[in-house]
Amino acid sequence: MNVARKICIINQNNITRQVYRTFRLSSVKRESTQASQTQIQEEKFEFEDVKIYERAERRKAQISPFMKDVFLSVFNRDLLAFPEIINKEEFEDLERRLKFLDSMFNDREKTKEDRINALKSTKMFAAPVPLTRNGLAINKTEGLRYLETIANDLDLGQIISDHWIGLEALKAGLTEEQYAAVVDDLTTGIWRISGEKVCKHTSGYLLVLCAVEASRLKAFLVHPKVEGVSSDGKFVKFFNTPATPLDNVKESHLAQILGISRLHAATLCRCSLKNAIHTVVDYVKPRSMAGKPLSELSTIRAAIGDALLDLYASESAEYFTAGLIDGYMEPDAELEMAMCRNFMASHGLSSVLKLLSIPALDKELECKRQFDDMRHLASRGETLDSVNMFIALNGIHHAGKLMAQEIKQIRNPLFNPTFIIRKIFENRHQEKDAPKLTLYLAEHLHPTLKQPAEQLEYCVLRMKFACETLMARHGIHVSEAYTELERLAEAATEILVMTSVLSRASRAYCIGLRNAEVEMKLAACFVERTKDRVKKLILEIDDGEFLNLDHFRCNFGKKILDTNTVLVEKPTARTFW
Amino acid sequence: MAARFIRHILRNNSPNILLKRWSSTEKGVTVFDPFAITPKKDKKTYLEAVKMFEGRDTRRRGHVEFIYAALARMKEFGVEKDLEVYKALVEVLPKGKFIPTNIFQAEFMHYPKQQQCAVDLLEQMEDNKVMPDTEMEQMLLNIFGKRGIPLRKFWRMMYWMPKFRNLSPWYLPDELPNDVLELAKLAVARITSVDPVMKIDVWQTEEVEASLDKTWIVSAQSPIQKVLLSEQPPEDPLVVKGPFQVYLREQIVSYFLLLGKTRPEPKDETDVDDVSNLKKPPGIPGYMGTTKAVAVKSTVHEQDDGTIVAICATGTSSRDSLLSWIRLLEKYGNPVLTNIPVIFTLIAPPSDVSIQEIQPAIHKDAKNAESN
Numbered sequence: 001m002n003v004a005r006k007i008c009i010i011n012q013n014n015i016t017r018q019v020y021r022t023f024r025l026s027s028v029k030r031e032s033t034q035a036s037q038t039q040i041q042e043e044k045f046e047f048e049d050v051k052i053y054e055r056a057e058r059r060k061a062q063i064s065p066f067m068k069d070v071f072l073s074v075f076n077r078d079l080l081a082f083p084e085i086i087n088k089e090e091f092e093d094l095e096r097r098l099k100f101l102d103s104m105f106n107d108r109e110k111t112k113e114d115r116i117n118a119l120k121s122t123k124m125f126a127a128p129v130p131l132t133r134n135g136l137a138i139n140k141t142e143g144l145r146y147l148e149t150i151a152n153d154l155d156l157g158q159i160i161s162d163h164w165i166g167l168e169a170l171k172a173g174l175t176e177e178q179y180a181a182v183v184d185d186l187t188t189g190i191w192r193i194s195g196e197k198v199c200k201h202t203s204g205y206l207l208v209l210c211a212v213e214a215s216r217l218k219a220f221l222v223h224p225k226v227e228g229v230s231s232d233g234k235f236v237k238f239f240n241t242p243a244t245p246l247d248n249v250k251e252s253h254l255a256q257i258l259g260i261s262r263l264h265a266a267t268l269c270r271c272s273l274k275n276a277i278h279t280v281v282d283y284v285k286p287r288s289m290a291g292k293p294l295s296e297l298s299t300i301r302a303a304i305g306d307a308l309l310d311l312y313a314s315e316s317a318e319y320f321t322a323g324l325i326d327g328y329m330e331p332d333a334e335l336e337m338a339m340c341r342n343f344m345a346s347h348g349l350s351s352v353l354k355l356l357s358i359p360a361l362d363k364e365l366e367c368k369r370q371f372d373d374m375r376h377l378a379s380r381g382e383t384l385d386s387v388n389m390f391i392a393l394n395g396i397h398h399a400g401k402l403m404a405q406e407i408k409q410i411r412n413p414l415f416n417p418t419f420i421i422r423k424i425f426e427n428r429h430q431e432k433d434a435p436k437l438t439l440y441l442a443e444h445l446h447p448t449l450k451q452p453a454e455q456l457e458y459c460v461l462r463m464k465f466a467c468e469t470l471m472a473r474h475g476i477h478v479s480e481a482y483t484e485l486e487r488l489a490e491a492a493t494e495i496l497v498m499t500s501v502l503s504r505a506s507r508a509y510c511i512g513l514r515n516a517e518v519e520m521k522l523a524a525c526f527v528e529r530t531k532d533r534v535k536k537l538i539l540e541i542d543d544g545e546f547l548n549l550d551h552f553r554c555n556f557g558k559k560i561l562d563t564n565t566v567l568v569e570k571p572t573a574r575t576f577w
Numbered sequence: 578m579a580a581r582f583i584r585h586i587l588r589n590n591s592p593n594i595l596l597k598r599w600s601s602t603e604k605g606v607t608v609f610d611p612f613a614i615t616p617k618k619d620k621k622t623y624l625e626a627v628k629m630f631e632g633r634d635t636r637r638r639g640h641v642e643f644i645y646a647a648l649a650r651m652k653e654f655g656v657e658k659d660l661e662v663y664k665a666l667v668e669v670l671p672k673g674k675f676i677p678t679n680i681f682q683a684e685f686m687h688y689p690k691q692q693q694c695a696v697d698l699l700e701q702m703e704d705n706k707v708m709p710d711t712e713m714e715q716m717l718l719n720i721f722g723k724r725g726i727p728l729r730k731f732w733r734m735m736y737w738m739p740k741f742r743n744l745s746p747w748y749l750p751d752e753l754p755n756d757v758l759e760l761a762k763l764a765v766a767r768i769t770s771v772d773p774v775m776k777i778d779v780w781q782t783e784e785v786e787a788s789l790d791k792t793w794i795v796s797a798q799s800p801i802q803k804v805l806l807s808e809q810p811p812e813d814p815l816v817v818k819g820p821f822q823v824y825l826r827e828q829i830v831s832y833f834l835l836l837g838k839t840r841p842e843p844k845d846e847t848d849v850d851d852v853s854n855l856k857k858p859p860g861i862p863g864y865m866g867t868t869k870a871v872a873v874k875s876t877v878h879e880q881d882d883g884t885i886v887a888i889c890a891t892g893t894s895s896r897d898s899l900l901s902w903i904r905l906l907e908k909y910g911n912p913v914l915t916n917i918p919v920i921f922t923l924i925a926p927p928s929d930v931s932i933q934e935i936q937p938a939i940h941k942d943a944k945n946a947e948s949n
Contacts, residue, residue, distance in 0.1 A: 255860040262862055334860055381862050390860050397857040404853035411850040475849040479856050562773040575739040577710040 054130055055137040058087075065332040066324060067339065067496055071395035071488075072402060073464035075457075080444040080499070082507040083323025085141045094142055097122045098149055105152040115153055124150070124160060128167050140260065140322035144267055151271035154373055158380075161264035166207045168257045170221065173246025221246065259334040262341035262387070263321060265380055269344040270314045272374045276352045277307050279370060283359035300358055307351045309529070312522045313497045314344040320500035335394055339493040342387045345378035385486065392485035395492055396478060399467040410472040427465070433539065435461040445506040448520060452527035456498045459534040463492065466538045473544070483550045484541050491537040494530045501526050612650045620662065623647075623654040627665045640669050641694045648701050657705045660713075666698060667716050676722035683724040695720070695727035699734060708738050753828060761795045761890040764823045764830035768797075769888060771877045775799040778909070782891075782901040792892030794902045798911075801876050806886040807913045809837045814918040816883065817903070820894050832890040833899060835906070835919075836883035887911075896921055 066076055086094065104110055104118040119125060124146065129135025138146070143164060151157035207221055221244040246254070281304070287294040294300065321336040352374045356367040378384075400407070409416040410423065429435050439460060442453035466488055474481050505523035508516040540548040559567055611626040630643050644666050651657040675691055677683040686692060695717065702709060709731060717727050747767045754760055762777065769775040777797045782788040798806075809815065819833030878885045887906055891898035899921065907914035 251859060251861075258861050338860070390858050393855070393857045394860070397855045400852035400855045404851060407852050408850045471852045476847060476852055476855065477849065478852065575742055576708045576735070577712075 068398040139326040173249035266340040266344040316500040316504040388489040392489035455531040790897040835887040
């Protein structure tokens with residue numbers, strides 16, 4: 001994902017329309033400075049030689065998409081066992097690299113140069129590349145762990161995230177030979193020749209997404225230093241630029257690969273929130289107010305506690321999603337990735353705002369910077385609304401396929417009298433907002449989590465009813481009922497997060513991790529709090545536009561859009577004296 | 578005999594016999610009408626006349642007749658919308674005398690003629706949409722007491738008038754402009770408010786060389802209408818229809834429409850009940866979708882009798898000015914008008930400076946040149 005949406009014009013081959021967006025790979029530039037080289041040599045971290053064998057495939061058989069099924073109130077209970085992806089050797093290897101990276105990224109003394117060198121020496125730039133090409137062949141779970149550490153430097157975090165996704169796209173899109181030619185240049189080639197490479201923002205390889213032939217999308221790789229590329233601030237302009245098309249990848253596959261950027265965005269947001277927590281703790285600890293330590297103020301404690309809940313929830317959801325992708329063949333987890341992003345972007349932003357209001361007066365600049373970071377990450381590339389629409393429309397598309405017959409009957413009640421009577425009878429619990437709990441999720445979790453599990457179950461069971469209500473109400477035009485779809489998307493997002501939180505806490509408690517009892521409490525609290533939200537959202541869907549006030553909100557908006565005034569008179573205005 | 582007697586009773590005891598008490602003033606005092614002799618008719622002289630009446634006689638004889646006469650003359654002096662004038666008239670009524678002092682007086686309409694007079698005054702205010710104020714209430718209270726009919730009338734007015742005052746969704750300033758051009762702009766803006774992106778231009782017919790009628794044209798056309806116009810089939814003529822009238826309070830503005838053909842209704846065969854294959858977005862992060870223009874199908878401009886592609890009001894409403902309008906539309910972004918024939922079907926021939934239809938002005942110019 002890139003910092004800015006760039007709209008540029010390309011007149012080349014069959015690219016006729018605007019380019020909607022570019023993906024920047026971290027560029028590679030040769031720069032050999034003797035001084036820095038000597039400095040780095042001491043810290044150099046040597047790892048194993050080039051591998052001959054590829055990483056073993058341990059993924060399980062394909063499963064049906066998890067969250068899409070939840071829209072139908074179908075829940076894959078196996079997933080309540082939190083995915084465990086990494087084996088012992090891989091874990092040790094991971095820890096070794098992380099320890100080194102950690103020492104670099106957590107030390108404020110280190111410069112950007114040092115950090116980039118550390119990334120190079122740990123082969124981070126080649127991380128998703130296959131072992132046989134001198135990469136690390138990391139999976140998504142490992143990727144998240146690395147990214148978390150690297151994200152202590154948010155700039156580098158974003159660069160490396162873009163870089164990895166770009167590499168994945170290239171792997172899928174280029175032919176073997178093309179890939180081979182490019183990949184060395186991007187990851188190891190220059191390294192071998194000059195022993196030095198530096199990331200820069202403005203030049204280098206660019207992955208450009210274009211619309212070709214009216215509505216089809218295609219990605220193109222633009223090589224560095226080709227003609228026709230000019231940059232203006234954050235915008236890169238292309239004119240008559242030669243580019244290599246990524247022919248081998250289909251649009252849907254490309255969407256899945258690029259969708260990983262959403263998962264990364266969630267991780268980066270979470271790291272930003274974590275930094276905010278640290279800032280607040282540093283500020284609060286030494287201070288006191290009215291003869292009491294500031295840290296005894298319950299509002300401050302609550303704010304930090306809230307932030308921790310969000311942090312924990314988001315972390316669980318991210319690793320859960322990464323586990324889904326790594327654990328099963330041909331995973332369909334684009335919905336889950338989008339949900340992770342949206343959960344963290346929306347909750348994180350409000351959480352950070354609340355946290356940073358604590359030291360806001362004293363540390364204004366610092367707070368401003370941190371909040372700006374968070375805001376930037378949360379709205380990087382796309383908005384909450386567009387992602388929500390993506391989630392809801394995909395979910396309802398999936399549900400629509402399977403419920404089409406039923407919806408047709410509901411919408412034509414006089415043709416199907418017996419069906420309607422049966423339906424009324426079947427839905428009697430749902431209408432009372434008390435569905436029968438038939439999924440027995442508690443059986444797959446630690447017994448202490450029985451109550452939260454039932455709350456999750458309630459939420460899951462309400463989803464089908466919500467989808468049914470929406471489709472029965474709008475028919476095929478459901479894809480334009482945006483305000484209601486937004487609620488559906490938010491409800492589904494919360495369900496994913498609740499699921500991951502419960503399964504993680506249950507796993508932690510069962511295997512006896514340190515502080516597992518805290519995790520249990522966090523999970524129970526989170527589910528308790530979130531269930532009410534989901535309940536409200538779905539009730540609002542059920543209520544319809546007049547009771548949930550959508551109709552009125554939309555009308556106010558429409559009037560303002562038409563007139564561009566605030567409509568109302570000032571409170572001092574009069575009609576007579 | 579008996580029948581004649583009964584008929585006589587019936588004739589004389591008509592049901593409105595009670596009203597007769599104050600309905601006729603024929604046998605009353607003949608009032609000196611100060612308004613008739615005033616040389617200049619404006620607010621100042623009107624108020625002077627009222628003052629004159631007040632100062633003439635301490636008992637103010639004939640004040641009811643005076644007020645009725647004054648009310649009837651308001652339009653003449655152009656003060657029928659002025660609250661101050663109405664207050665001056667209420668002020669004419671004596672204070673205290675008409676306040677009932679016991680329940681019988683209160684119940685059976687004390688001084689009915691005077692009360693009715695005040696009610697009529699208020700009624701005229703209401704008809705002219707003049708909102709009374711709290712000072713007026715105080716005055717009425719001092720004259721008729723809190724149980725007076727005029728007070729009740731006043732209170733009802735104060736309940737309803739503020740509610741009706743801003744009921745129209747099209748806001749107009751309290752005082753309408755006197756300039757006809759400004760008025761036309763307001764009128765066209767009101768008609769075209771259905772489309773928020775509407776663009777209103779003011780052109781002068783001088784821009785068109787062949788024009789005879791030198792006047793202004795207020796023309797409104799939205800970008801959507803431009804597209805609709807450009808998509809008109811060139812063989813079917815466009816039609817200029819009008820004049821239609823729009824009211825801005827009491828003022829009337831005539832306007833004209835340029836009508837094209839309405840496109841056939843888009844056929845939508847999709848089954849709205851079939852949700853088996855709903856649309857879904859491609860899901861590429863940051864991809865917003867194509868930036869196609871807004872679909873122009875079934876816009877508000879497409880009505881049953883045709884597609885309204887432009888609207889105008891001109892200074893003279895003459896055919897020649899409308900011809901200039903078409904030429905100006907062509908000049909400003911509607912080149913398609915060069916090829917499409919335009920028919921003028923004006924409902925009533927407007928008071929025209931008279932130019933034959935399609936008669937090219939150049940021809941006439943040439944004639945003029947000859948005669949010169």
